[in-house]
Amino acid sequence: MNFKIEKYLLKKTEELAFITLKSEGEFQLKGYEIPKAGLDVPIKNEVLVKGIKEETAQEKINSMSIADAMIYIIGIDSKFKYNDEYRKFLDALATNIDIDIRAYAGYMSRKYFDIGEYTDSLIYLKALITMYPNDIEGMYHYAIVCQEVAQKHQKDSDDEAMNKFLLEALEKLEMVVQLDEGFALAYYHLGYHYYNQGQYVKSKVIWEEAQKLGLEPDLMAEVQENIGKMDFKVQYEEGYTLVFQGKNEEGLEKLRPLEEEHSDWWNLLFMIGLAYKNMNEIESAKQYFEKILLLKPHQVDAMVELALCEASSFNMERAIELFETAAKIKEDPEILCNLGMAYLNNGDLDDAIYFIERAYELDPQDEITVACLRELDKYR
Known part of the structure; x- marks a missing residue:
């Protein structure tokens, strides 16, 4: 073991x-x-x-x-x-x-x-x-x-150790239910582990199984309350799963109804924006990424997606501005490559070379970086 x-x-x-x-x-x-x-x-x-x-x-x-x-x-x-x-x-x-x-x-x-x-x-x-x-x-x-x-x-602020012990608990609880599918209390605790990991659909399924197997009345009431409170998170997970599967319209059907009550939930706004971007509805996508940056001005993922939208609309100056800000917050090879390619498309070969080669220094195995270098070589 x-x-x-x-x-x-x-x-x-x-x-x-x-x-x-x-x-x-x-x-x-x-x-x-x-x-x-x-x-x-x-x-x-x-x-x-x-x-x-x-x-x-x-x-x-x-x-x-x-x-x-x-x-x-x-x-x-x-x-x-x-x-x-x-x-x-x-x-x-x-x-x-x-x-x-x-x-x-x-x-x-x-x-x-x-x-x-x-x-x-x-x-x-x-x-x-x-x-x-x-x-x-x-x-x-x-x-x-x-x-x-x-x-x-x-309590000791040792996050690494805390996460290891939680993962250990999760793994052994999963082994318990494999050995005994009728162990209700193991399902009860597993539900919290999945919930804390953001696996809301799985958490709901596990808690419903715990209810079927039977729990003490106070635990039964607790689980029922949890399931009711997390309903919107389950719908959110179902929605973003559909978006990741390329089913953007179906994903929006799940996500958009949540927006009215959760208009400041940046994760929700991000997934809606991503769905619109995937559908090539760029102006709608931009609106959502801009909303996020009003709520969280340093949210790098939203900044990068907005920059990609601007680039696809040939607004290279704005795209470069956003990529540069993102790169200052997080020096990531993918961001640097995007910045380099934006400079290349804007006719600035020197800056394109600088940022793409910097990305290569950080991670020479990164596939995106290697592809950008190949593209860059055509212009040297």
Whole structure:
């Protein structure tokens, strides 16, 4: 099983020490044979220190202390080099002392979750699903704790970590519903993930499935309210999907009715403008891109689309002005190429060469840039 978040857990290995069990040593476990070269086994630092302080290290560092730390390291690093050997150890221990390793990992996760130690809680759940990848309940709870850890990273303004944990939660929730199509709570949480990603149609479908499967009354009411509030966003997504599919008139039928109540929603205005541009209704398209720039003067995408409209209407001076402004905001190869081609069409070869070659410096693999260079070569 793959995990997206292991690099954020690896620092927890600092909480472990390692001791070596020798094959001929005093420590023996029925049903398990220590490798002849010995085996490095983990011990939590707190256990080691407590044992030393109480001068009862031999009592404290027992088979269960080792097993707990083995589970912990498996949860931190699913590819740790001794994990397979640790699994053999754990299986033998489970038989010897009649303990359910899966239940133990779940218990430890709940223990840490209840005191707000979400990362430790997550580590035990990660160990559980690493060892038992078809444990649906374990995977579901792992996803939920990932969401809790994501919130912590959000509070710490660590967007990269937050997004990784959210993607991890999403991926594991999707695995849950693949394993159990009737897991209503997994659908409930998935709906929020898709909603936050702007996948409104998918979110609505998932939440409707959660309702069919049955939720607690308060969750049912919450989902129903969400579906009602997002209706216009679903219609927007359906509309822009049609535009991207080249079905511009059908897309406008979905998008235009939303404009009256959402006249300051620049994304909506952009898609309407793009549909008109695709239909070669340039003046209508320009009106929408200009509206966006009144709302958001530095919105680069709208600026570029307006410039393209001006260029298609042979208003090269205006197109150049817009492309130059866009390039100052975002030095992007595509923008620079458009600017260069506008200069070329305006009869200014030197500036055309400068901007297109600058685009090539930024990304020599960009297909648009390479095509513009070929076109430019015809005029050198």
